[in-house]
Amino acid sequence: QSVLIQPPSASGTPGQRVTISCSGSSSNIGSNTVNWYQQLPGTAPKLLIYADNQRPSGVPVRFSGSKSGTSASLAISGLQSEDEADYYCASWDDRLNVVVFGGGTKLTVL
Amino acid sequence: EVQLLESGGGLVQPGGSLRLSCAASGFTFSSYGMNWVRQAPGKGLEWVSTISSSGDSTYYADSVKGRFTISRDNSKNTLYLQMNSLRADDTAVYYCAKGGGTFPKYYYGMDVWGQGTTVTASS
Numbered sequence: 001q002s003v004l005i006q007p008p009s010a011s012g013t014p015g016q017r018v019t020i021s022c023s024g025s026s027s028n029i030g031s032n033t034v035n036w037y038q039q040l041p042g043t044a045p046k047l048l049i050y051a052d053n054q055r056p057s058g059v060p061v062r063f064s065g066s067k068s069g070t071s072a073s074l075a076i077s078g079l080q081s082e083d084e085a086d087y088y089c090a091s092w093d094d095r096l097n098v099v100v101f102g103g104g105t106k107l108t109v110l
Numbered sequence: 111e112v113q114l115l116e117s118g119g120g121l122v123q124p125g126g127s128l129r130l131s132c133a134a135s136g137f138t139f140s141s142y143g144m145n146w147v148r149q150a151p152g153k154g155l156e157w158v159s160t161i162s163s164s165g166d167s168t169y170y171a172d173s174v175k176g177r178f179t180i181s182r183d184n185s186k187n188t189l190y191l192q193m194n195s196l197r198a199d200d201t202a203v204y205y206c207a208k209g210g211g212t213f214p215k216y217y218y219g220m221d222v223w224g225q226g227t228t229v230t231a232s233s
Contacts, residue, residue, distance in 0.1 A: 002154070035219035037155070044205055044226055045147075045155060050219035051211075088155050092215040098171055099145070099157035099216075 003028065004089050004102035011108040017077040020105045022089035024070050028100055032092045034072040036065055039086040039104075048087070049074060076107075084109045112136035112222050114206050119227030126196050126231070132189040132206030132224055140164075140184035143213035145220055146191050148202035148229075158204070159191065162213045169214055174200075196231040203228050 005023040012018040022034065036049035047056055049065035052072065062077045072091075076083055089102040118130040132144070146158040159170045159180040168180050179192040189206050203226040210218030 032215055033217045035216075037220075039155075044223040045207075045220075046223065047210075047219045047221045050221070051217050054218075056219075056221065086154075090155075090157070090219075097169055097214075099160065099214075101155045101157060104154040 002103040003093060003096070003100040004091065006087075006089060006102035006105045008103065009106045009108065011110055012076075012079045013110045014079055014081060016079045017075060018079055018107065019076075020074045020087050020089075020107070022072045022074070022102050024072075024091060024100070026070060027095035028070075028091040028093040029067065029072055030070040031094055034065065034067055035090050036072075036074045037088045037090065039088065040082075041085070045088065079109055081109045083107060112208075114208065114222055114224035116204065116206055116224045116227035119204065119229045121230045121232065122196055123233050124196060124198055124231050127192070127194045128196065128229060130191040130193070130204055130206075130227055130229070132191075134187045134189065134208070137208070137222075139182075139187040143209035143216065144180075144182060144189045145207045145209055145216075146180060146189075147205045147207055147220070147223075148200075149205070149226075150199070150202040153202075156202075160209065160214050160216075161189070167213065193229070196229075198231050200231050201229060 037045040053065040207220035208222040209216040210221040
């Protein structure tokens with residue numbers, strides 16, 4: 001059981017907007033920033049969103065992040081077939097003194 | 111080009127040892143904290159360990175504490191993971207990742223990842 005809780009799966013059709021949630025606690029999301037990673041099939045993870053809502057250079061603007069209290073969300077607008085991947089949230093946990101990951105969400109583009 | 115290249119993976123018997131290496135290039139290695147993250151077959155990402163830029167501070171996941179040791183050689187731009195007393199559940203792809211921002215919270219995320227090296231602990 002992961003410390004950060006994500007839905008195991010999500011889906012949408014091309015052009016739709018989908019959101020992926022990440023639920024934590026006061027010792028992780030509630031007091032530290034959240035980062036999101038995208039892992040395309042057979043490849044290494046890639047940083048998608050950092051510091052709750054910032055996009056690294058090269059990440060399309062249709063990817064956005066938000067946070068409220070002890071929960072965070074990743075939104076993908078204008079869904080494209082190449083967005084089909086696994087998505088992970090992560091944060092530092094002040095009580096455990098470790099980096100904690102969510103269990104991952106498999107996004108399917110129908 | 112910023113790059114991380116892992117090596118040292120392989121097949122090892124349970125109870126055995128292995129040392130992974132991660133060669134860094136394209137950035138000032140000695141200025142950044144570094145991480146190891148693993149992924150068991152068909153499973154999600156699991157953070158393993160992190161080390162400060164100077165190497166004088168480290169953190170470990172409970173699952174590897176006392177068995178794994180993270181270290182670095184800034185003169186060689188290389189990160190290491192010494193793995194002892196390996197178990198079947200240590201079988202995974204091991205990634206090294208550069209930390210962005212202040213160690214160990216990395217508010218800017220793990221912004222560069224290697225391609226991974228596979229460790230299989232099996233008899």
